[in-house]
Amino acid sequence: xxxxxxxxxxxxxxxxxxxxxxxxxxxxxxxxxxxxxxxxxxxxxxxxxxxxxxxxxxxxxxxxxxxxxxxxxxxxxxxxxxxxxxxxxxxxxxxxxxxxxxxxxxxxxxxxxxxxxxxxxxxxxxxxxxxxxxxxxxxxxxxxxxxxxxx
Numbered sequence: 001x002x003x004x005x006x007x008x009x010x011x012x013x014x015x016x017x018x019x020x021x022x023x024x025x026x027x028x029x030x031x032x033x034x035x036x037x038x039x040x041x042x043x044x045x046x047x048x049x050x051x052x053x054x055x056x057x058x059x060x061x062x063x064x065x066x067x068x069x070x071x072x073x074x075x076x077x078x079x080x081x082x083x084x085x086x087x088x089x090x091x092x093x094x095x096x097x098x099x100x101x102x103x104x105x106x107x108x109x110x111x112x113x114x115x116x117x118x119x120x121x122x123x124x125x126x127x128x129x130x131x132x133x134x135x136x137x138x139x140x141x142x143x144x145x146x147x148x149x150x151x
Contacts, residue, residue, distance in 0.1 A: 048132065049117060049120055049121070049124075049132055049133055050113070050117070050132060050133045050134070050135040051107060051132045051133070051134060051135065052135055052140075053134060053135065053136055053140035053141045053143065053144045053146065054144045056107055056134060056141070056146075057141065057144050057145070057146045060082075060084075060146075065104060065105070066105050066106075066107055067086060067100060067103040067104075067105065067106045067107070068082050068084060068085035068086065068106075068107055068109065069085065069086050069087075069088060069100065069106050069107065069108045069109070069116075069119065070082070070085045070086070070087045070088075070109060070110070070138075071088060071089060071090040071093065071108055071109070071110050071115050071116055071119045072087075072089065072090075072110050072111060072115070072138075073089050073091075074087075074089070076110075076111060077151045078150075078151065079148075080138075080148030080149060080150055080151070081138075081148060081149060081150075081151045082109065082138065082141060082146065082147075082148060082149075083147060083148070083149045085109075086099070086100075087151060088100075090110070090115045090118060090119055093119055093122060093123075094122070097122070097123060097126055097128075100123065100128060101126075101127075101128070103128065103130075104130060105130040105131075105132075106120075106123060106128055106130065106131045106132070107131075107132050107133070107134055108120045108123070108131065108132070108133050108134065109133070109134035109137050109138055109141065110137050110138070111137045111138060111139065112136065112137040112139060113133055113134065113135055113136050113137045113140075116133040116134055116137060117133040119131075119133070120132050120133040
C-alpha cells in the first residue's frame with residue numbers, strides 16, 4: 001500500500017518518468033515463489049518400519065517370500081537364528097548391503113529391535129523401500145512360538 005502511494009506520488013511529481021539524482025525509488029514487488037516443499041517428517045520417514053513378531057511368523061509359515069536378515073554378532077547368533085535367515089552383522093551391512101539388493105522385502109532383526117531398526121533405515125536409504133525391522137527382535141519371535149535353529 002505504501003509502495004503504491006509512493007509510486008503514484010513519483011508519477012505526479014515526475015510525469016516523464018525521469019527522477020533526479022538521489023530520488024528514492026520504491027523496490028519492485030517481489031516475484032511470487034512456489035511454496036517450499038515441506039521437510040520430510042521424521043515419523044513419516046519411519047512409517048511402517050516395524051513389523052510384529054506374530055505377523056512375521058504367520059507370513060513365514062504361509063511361505064511368503066521374505067528375506068530375513070539377522071544383524072546380530074556371531075556370539076549372539078550362536079544361540080540360534082530364525083530358519084533361513086541371512087546373517088550380516090550391522091557393522092558389516094554398509095559394505096555388504098548389495099547382497100540384498102534383489103530382495104522384494106527384507107525384515108531385519110536383532111536381539112531386541114534397536115539395531116534392526118538402524119539396519120532397516122539404512123537399507124531404505126539404499127533403495128530397498130520394503131525393508132522393515134522385527135519389533136522386539138528375536139526375543140519377540142520366540143515369545144510367539146517362532147522357531148530358531150543353530151547357525
